[in-house]
Amino acid sequence: MHLNSAAPTADTPLVPTGKKPGRWRYWTGGMVLSLLLLVGIAVAFLDPWLRRMLEKQVAEQSQGRYQLRIGELHTSLWSRAMRIQNIELRPAKNNQLWQQTTLPRLLATIEEVRISGVGLGALLRGTLVPIDTVRVAGLRLRALQLPKANPNAKPLHEQLPARIPGLRIGYVSVLNVRAAYGSGRVPQTSVRRASFTAQDVLLSAAGATDTLRLGYASSFGVQVSGALGTVAEHRLRVGAVRYSSQRQQLTVDSLRVWSLRAMEQPGPVVRVRLALPHLRLTGLSAQALRRREVRLDSVSVVKPWLAATPPTQPPPALHHVLASYLRHVAVAHLRVSGGTLRLLGIRAKPQVQDIRLGADDMLVTAAGATDASRIWYARSWELRTGxxxxxxxxxxxxxxxxxxxxxxxxxxxxxxxxxxxxxxxxxxxxxxxxxxxxxxxxxxxxxxxxxxxxxxxxxxxxxxxxxxxxxxxxxxxxxxxxxxxxxxxxxxxxxxxxxxxxxxxxxxxxxxxxxxxxxxxxxxxxxxxxxxxxxxxxxxxxxxxxxRLMTAAAPLVGQASGWLQNSWNVRIAVRIPLLDPAGAHSGEGTFGPGSITLLNTMTEPTRLARFESGTVRRATVRFTGNRQQITGTMRAEYSDLKLALLSQAGGPDQKTLLTKVGSTLLNGIVIRDQNPRGLGPDKLKLGSMQSRRDQRVSVFSLWRQGLVSGLLNSIGAPQKLAQTISEQP
Structure with a gap:
């Protein structure tokens, strides 16, 4: 075995001499380049495809009632963002398409829509899609026709594509909105400028059932300025409205309301003219509104000016009116400052200035209306006016x-x-x-x-x-x-x-x-x-x-004291059982001391009779009255009484020969110049108070009649003559 021939040395090449490098590297690089090329091509065609797809979807979903036109659409897969500009939504001109539909008929243009932070992975997997922000700017909306409410309309989250279970958007803003409603030249309702923001919007079935959300959002804010509308034959103009669900505060500035009908005559419904510089509501919970409940911490109204014409028929109670919209309405504190009220269409036409009103713990429900511890729905009221x-x-x-x-x-x-x-x-x-x-x-x-x-x-x-x-x-x-x-x-x-x-x-x-x-x-x-x-x-x-309280044993009791002509002391006491069917009552009084000439300011010009002299030491009367007459006695103690008859045709002293003769005879034959005459109680002549009652005159006139008849009889006039004179108007 030869080891040297089998083992490579340090100088031995890894690739046999005369052979080219492996082609798998080129294939890998080529595949990457091809993929990038395909992605680039796809991206290049994605924007036009998305634009056509959106325009087509709108036409198909509205069954040709709407046409969507998108000026520009740009996507960025790298930054997971989309920008859409110059959007136009136009309704079809064919009126037959709008005769039976649940879609509103409107015109809309949007300058720009920006969507960023789209969860592409979740979108591909078909799970809840997260989105960082959605910004809409420059929305112009004109609603030409609003359909009747569709009870079968699907909620918004059910109108998403089937493969997308929902969207979760961190922040939504709709800025610089202008809107109007009405097909005429002058819109029925319009908004010059509005903005809307929302945080943590969960557009899904879970978001729809979350009791801590309203309109899928955990919190939102609204700002409106320059709103104008017509409601129930009244025109409304609002300078500014702001609401924040986080602060739970609603403010309204410069609200004006005026009736489109004349207010001089009442009609079937109330008519008003209202100028309200500032209104603030605190504690207005969006979550409570979802439950059709309003539980306010405070309502503050500053310098309201209200002119109202009451309706011909009394309106229903306030809690009945609100019950159609809200199940529960409660206000912890209500404050009105600097208010002005005028009521028109009625003869009294009352006016109230500088109204300062406060109410605590209001419950505007049927239970609040019947609660024995409440008054006009509140635990307590304080009202001060100018x-x-x-x-x-x-x-x-x-x-x-x-x-x-x-x-x-x-x-x-x-x-x-x-x-x-x-x-x-x-x-x-x-x-x-x-x-x-x-x-x-x-x-x-x-x-x-x-x-x-x-x-x-x-x-x-x-x-x-x-x-x-x-x-x-x-x-x-x-x-x-x-x-x-x-x-x-x-x-x-x-x-x-x-x-x-x-x-x-x-x-x-x-x-x-x-x-x-x-x-x-x-x-x-x-x-x-x-x-x-x-x-x-x-x-x-x-x-x-x-x-239970007014009986013969416990009648109305009156006591009074004063001075006749600031010189003659008068005291009187009466007992009047108000529920006596015969009108029975009784009284007594004392007069004097004083000069009887104090009566001349009334007797001279109206009766042509003048007391020339007479001093009353004391006069006492006791009387009973009813629906037919007054009777009683007068004890008048006086001296040096002289009476003169007068004539309108007389001279400076209003006396003529005839009246002088009559006065002499009257003083010499009829009138007792003093009472009592001589010594002893038998010498005092009692005056008889007798006078028939005319129910066309007041009870005070009846008492005056009794005094006149008693006085005349006590000074010497026959009872019948005294009665006749007392009954004269």
Missing amino acids: RVQTAVSAPVYWLGLQGTELITRTGVLRATGITLRPTMTPTALARYKRHQTPHITVRAPVLAVTGLDFGALTRRGALLARQVEVRNVRVLIAGDGRFPLNPKFSMVTQESLAKLPVRLNVRRVVLANSSIGTSYIGPKTQREGSITFNRINATLTNLTNDP
């Missing part, structure tokens, strides 16, 4: 308030700077009404209601309060006796309180340091007389029409 004005018994009276305050938690209601004034003179008012009617002017610095049961007020329409207090009220009441009496029964009676359609229960009413001035034009003299009551303090207890 100037309030409205017509009362329009167009007769105008009511103005400088401010109001309402706090349901403590049962407080306050009104400040109260003014009630007629819009016409006493004579014009009587002419407008065609009968005598009070012409009332009221000014009050403050009206305060405490212990008000807002729950009873809102749920049962019952007015229940612990106390109503009014201080420093100034009241002027004017009348014109030249017109006939009102043919209807007066409403200023105890019977009217008993017949109120609402339950009334006010434990205490306080009137402090107030005054009442009255004036009256005599029907024969056509001259105006006046009299004033000053420094009035009055208290009413048990003001109620509740049969």
